[in-house]
Amino acid sequence: NAGVTQTPKFQVLKTGQSMTLQCAQDMNHNSMYWYRQDPGMGLRLIYYSASEGTTDKGEVPNGYNVSRLNKREFSLRLESAAPSQTSVYFCASSEAQVNGGNQPQHFGDGTRLSIL
Amino acid sequence: GEDVEQSLFLSVREGDSSVINCTYTDSSSTYLYWYKQEPGAGLQLLTYIFSNMDMKQDQRLTVLLNKKDKHLSLRIADTQTGDSAIYFCADYSGYALNFGKGTSLLVTP
Numbered sequence: 001n002a003g004v005t006q007t008p009k010f011q012v013l014k015t016g017q018s019m020t021l022q023c024a025q026d027m028n029h030n031s032m033y034w035y036r037q038d039p040g041m042g043l044r045l046i047y048y049s050a051s052e053g054t055t056d057k058g059e060v061p062n063g064y065n066v067s068r069l070n071k072r073e074f075s076l077r078l079e080s081a082a083p084s085q086t087s088v089y090f091c092a093s094s095e096a097q098v099n100g101g102n103q104p105q106h107f108g109d110g111t112r113l114s115i116l
Numbered sequence: 117g118e119d120v121e122q123s124l125f126l127s128v129r130e131g132d133s134s135v136i137n138c139t140y141t142d143s144s145s146t147y148l149y150w151y152k153q154e155p156g157a158g159l160q161l162l163t164y165i166f167s168n169m170d171m172k173q174d175q176r177l178t179v180l181l182n183k184k185d186k187h188l189s190l191r192i193a194d195t196q197t198g199d200s201a202i203y204f205c206a207d208y209s210g211y212a213l214n215f216g217k218g219t220s221l222l223v224t225p
Contacts, residue, residue, distance in 0.1 A: 004158075031211070033212055033213075040217060041217065042120075042204065042215045042216055042217040042218055043159075043204070043213075043215040045212045045213075048211055048212050050211055056211070058212060090158060090159065092159075092213075103147075104147070104149065104161050104164055105161070105212075105213055106161065107151075107158040107159040107160070107161075108158055109157060109158040110157075110158050
């Protein structure tokens, strides 16, 4: 039972390079999320997808794009990487929010990204 | 989202109880959460409490909720060295979790 799977686990990029972080979940969840975690900052939401076919900006969306490819997969793209994007990126998924009730989120193990 | 506040560090001796405190901001959260993060790993859902409850107990874990003061606490009984980790509390803001900065728990022998 894999849960939420992120690839790659580690990546080093040069400034200006692009890359896509992949995320897939096997729990048939409707909602998916991308967070970044920086020292002393906790986790901050980059983008989320409440359901297949929809995406919305979170707290820190600048410099990122996302694609909800299907119900299982939600990718995060850095078009032109900058050193400020050095971080640990986490993908999460949850059941749909119903009647205002929020559902627990389940996290992947993260992608550690360094931009030189 | 608005800030969820936690103390940054806590050190306890093995076998003692640990209490990690949190104040949250979104009173509309249906649930409030505690996540655990071990070094180099992702976030693991530890426990959560429904907002109309005052207390939830789950083996060594006790969660207390004071809605009036927007105060949440996590008590770990008989703390073990394997409990050393970062603990995050979270409420909901809109569609996504709003995390505190995390409390680093160090358990010493």
